[in-house]
Amino acid sequence: MDKKNIQRIRIMQYFIEATVKIIKEEGIENVTIRKIADLAGYNSATIYNYFQEVSHLIFFAAMTFLKEYTDALPRYIAQGNSPLEKYILIWECFCKYSFAEPKIYHAIFSSDLGGQPEDLIQKYYTIFPTDITDLPEELIPMVLESNLTKRGRIALERCVKEGYIKEENAEEINEMATLVWQGMLTLLLNKRRNLSPNEAAQVVMNYIRQIVLNANHFEFPARQ
Incomplete structure (x- = not known):
């Protein structure tokens, strides 16, 4: 450089x-x-x-708070014994940290970023590359994706490839899981639900498990 x-x-x-x-x-x-x-x-x-937009600068600043989540992510997925369990654990980790800091995660994944927001996460990690140096290689494509729906689809990909999720159900599962999370984040931001971050995460994870169960017609046990 x-x-x-x-x-x-x-x-x-x-x-x-x-x-x-x-x-x-x-x-x-x-x-x-x-x-x-x-x-x-x-x-x-x-x-x-x-910075092209003020919102971009706020986005970059908010990204620094994401390190706690990215540091925890490998520990979460290490508990999973299958791609499906790992997918559920990815959402658990994301819910835990996002509902603890809803304004931060809204700034990154939901707010209006004006023009050309697609490459902002990748640009951030060129400025602060050490934030993800310890991430397993398998998580890098998901973490570098700024679009939440695309992130979710990347997280689901191994489940599809190994037969845990049917290809025809993948888009629906991903879309519903993303919308459930987005809905809860909006409720918390607008103070329309009086839930602790942990309670909010439990509600969303119950729905995500049900989404997977109903789409694939098999039982996936709830985690404690």
């Missing part, structure tokens, strides 16, 4: 770190361009030389 790109990444990191600090101290809803610029030591206009 040449010096110009190194300098560019360094300045982007300054802005991201400033945004993270504001999120931790004031909440993601209180992030403003002026606050970011003042904290980073640059003028507000400079931010747009590095």
